[in-house]
Amino acid sequence: MLYFDHCASTPPREEVITAMSEVMRKHYANPSSLHAGGSEAAKLIERSRALLAAQLGTSGGRWLFTSGGTEANNLALKGAARMYRSRGNHIVASGIEHASVHDALKQLEQDGYRVTFLPVAQSGHVSPEDVKKALTKETILVTVMHVNNEIGTVQPVREIGELLKSFPQILFHVDAVQSIGKVPLDPEGWGIDLVSASAHKLRGPKGVGWLYVRDGVQLQPLASGGSQEGGFRAGTENVPAIVASAKALRMAMESMEERAVRMRRFSDKLRAFVRSCPELKLNGEEPLAPHIVHFSYPGMKPEVIVHMLEQHGIMASTKSACSSKDDKPSRVLLALGASAAHASGGVRVSFGDEHEDEHIDQLISALRSVIGKLKPLERSRKH
Numbered sequence: 304m305l306y307f308d309h310c311a312s313t314p315p316r317e318e319v320i321t322a323m324s325e326v327m328r329k330h331y332a333n334p335s336s337l338h339a340g341g342s343e344a345a346k347l348i349e350r351s352r353a354l355l356a357a358q359l360g361t362s363g364g365r366w367l368f369t370s371g372g373t374e375a376n377n378l379a380l381k382g383a384a385r386m387y388r389s390r391g392n393h394i395v396a397s398g399i400e401h402a403s404v405h406d407a408l409k410q411l412e413q414d415g416y417r418v419t420f421l422p423v424a425q426s427g428h429v430s431p432e433d434v435k436k437a438l439t440k441e442t443i444l445v446t447v448m449h450v451n452n453e454i455g456t457v458q459p460v461r462e463i464g465e466l467l468k469s470f471p472q473i474l475f476h477v478d479a480v481q482s483i484g485k486v487p488l489d490p491e492g493w494g495i496d497l498v499s500a501s502a503h504k505l506r507g508p509k510g511v512g513w514l515y516v517r518d519g520v521q522l523q524p525l526a527s528g529g530s531q532e533g534g535f536r537a538g539t540e541n542v543p544a545i546v547a548s549a550k551a552l553r554m555a556m557e558s559m560e561e562r563a564v565r566m567r568r569f570s571d572k573l574r575a576f577v578r579s580c581p582e583l584k585l586n587g588e589e590p591l592a593p594h595i596v597h598f599s600y601p602g603m604k605p606e607v608i609v610h611m612l613e614q615h616g617i618m619a620s621t622k623s624a625c626s627s628k629d630d631k632p633s634r635v636l637l638a639l640g641a642s643a644a645h646a647s648g649g650v651r652v653s654f655g656d657e658h659e660d661e662h663i664d665q666l667i668s669a670l671r672s673v674i675g676k677l678k679p680l681e682r683s684r685k686h
Contacts, residue, residue, distance in 0.1 A: 305662050307619045310452055310481060310595060310653035313506045315547075316554060323508055323547035334540055335529065344542045351549035355513060358556045359483070359498075361491055367514040367532045368545050372480040372501030373403040374525075375514040378536065379476045379497040380407045382522030383444050384416055390472055391441030394418045397429040398638040401452050404478055405634075408446075417441070425640050426588035427456035431463050444474045449482035453635045453651060454587035455595025457486060464494035474520060480504055480512075484555030485563065485594055496520050502544070506656065507551030511544040558656075566593040566654045569663045573652060576667045582674055584645060586636060594655075599636070599648040603677055606630075608650050611676065615669035620651045 306314070326347065332340030334348055348368070355366040369375045384394060396408055398420040408418045419437045423429050429447055438445075445467060449460050460477050467475045476497040479488055484505035490498050498515035502508055516522065516535065528537030570593055577583045577598045586597040600608060605621040612619055632646035652666065 304613075304616050304618055305665060306657075307617060307652045307654065307666060309655040310504070310651060311620055312503050312509065313655055314657070315503075315508055316506045316551060318554065319507055319547045319551045322550045323543045326543040326546045330542055334542055335531065347542055347546050348540055351545050354549040354553060358552055359515070360489055361515060363491065363518045364520075365516050365518075365533060365535075367516060367535050368540055368548075369512040369514055369536060370510055370541075371512040372401075372478070372499055372504070373512075375499035375501070375512040376401070376403040376476075376478055377407050378522060378525050379499055379514055380404065380444070380446060381411065381525060382535070383474050383476070383497065383520070384411050385523040386521050387443045387474070391439075391443045392416045393439050393441040393443065395421065395434060395437045395442060395445045397421050397423060397447045397458065399423055399427065399429075399451055399453075399456075399635045400446065400448055401478055401480070404446055404448065423638050427451060427454050427586070427635075427639055428588075428590075429458055429463075431459050431466055434463050435466055438470060438473065442470075442473050444476060446476040446478070448478040448480075449488060450479075450486060450592040450595070451587070451635065452481045453633065453649070454597040454639075455481075455592040456587045457482070457590040457592055460495065461489075461493045468494045481592065481595070484552065484559055485566075486592055487559075490515050490517075502548035502551055505551055505555040507548040508544045511541055511548045513548070562656060563593045565658075568660070569654050569658060570594070570596050572660075572663050573667065576670065580670075580674060582678065586639070586641075586649060594653055596652045598650055599641070599645050600650070600674075600677065601642070601645045601648050603648050604630075605648050605650050608648075608673055608677070611673045612669055615665075615672065617666055617669045620653075621649060 330344045332344050334341055334344035352366050412418050421429050421433050447458050447460055447463055450457055464475055467473055474496045477495050478499050480501045482488055483500045496517040501512040522535055524535055526537045531537055573596045577585050582600055584599045609619055632643050633649050636646035
């Protein structure tokens with residue numbers, strides 16, 4: 304089977320698996336314990352934290368370890384909104400955020416916060432000018448994802464960060480789950496206060512994520528208990544996963560440029576094929592991340608296409624893994640102005656390190672076969 308669902312999760316590197324198993328075997332003490340075993344475990348966490356900062360170019364601030372991107376997003380948004388409630392109750396977000404951001408904001412609305420969900424262009428991008436127009440004296444937080452998890456559009460977070468430097472009372476959060484290790488990101492240089500990420504999106508283990516918190520920013524913790532992670536996140540740290548996640552990040556960052564070139568070649572080839580098929584419609588326009596291609600077969604259920612591809616030895620997905628079992632039209636595609644039929648027929652292909660040019664040829668061949676079998680079904684349904 305060829306696995307083209309790297310946006311959902313990635314196969315962990317052998318070096319990562321080895322690192323995690325070794326730490327589990329040797330460093331099982333609680334890092335909060337005062338004895339030597341606890342001290343050694345605590346040192347591993349701090350080394351991993353320093354490695355994150357070095358790889359992602361942050362000299363100040365703090366990288367927190369969480370259970371994943373969802374917790375990192377929730378801690379950033381709810382923690383900041385509740386901590387700075389005295390400043391105001393208004394939040395600005397793009398209309399195509401991941402469910403862990405969108406739904407967290409919906410919960411904050413129920414708590415009395417006001418959220419402005421910005422429209423996006425048909426290209427799939429939010430406008431920095433629209434962000435500026437949405438700001439009010441009550442705005443305390445802006446959140447815009449870096450790479451959309453569904454269609455792969457790269458949002459202008461650098462430009463948004465620049466404009467927000469003129470509004471120091473407003474915090475800027477970026478969901479970078481689909482971008483770190485794939486496209487450049489400079490939290491400090493771009494004026495970003497909070498950055499969320501997840502290790503299993505870049506060949507690390509599941510169950511560990513990261514949240515960058517700029518110096519001076521405070522968050523109200525989601526969980527009460529111990530004083531771990533500087534008091535931001537109570538609970539015993541998952542030392543093996545933390546160490547393994549740092550290793551995965553280092554390896555991803557060291558090979559990012561080379562992998563981006565390869566994956567851009569793959570995505571260009573697949574997009575050229577999709578454009579040649581009148582039945583298919585590409586979703587999203589440049590700038591796009593190199594590892595994601597999203598297209599629709601309007602009027603055709605995407606799960607049918609995904610299951611037919613699987614019969615050809617291809618594993619792909621419909622939308623984000625969190626929402627893949629939801630048969631509603633894609634919220635992201637609807638925000639782009641797509642019809643319900645168009646928004647209900649999306650398929651996502653996401654590339655990884657193991658892919659070669661012949662794998663893309665196999666994918667295209669399988670897609671060609673699937674479309675050929677679906678065309679008669681489409682014609683019979685229309686008649």
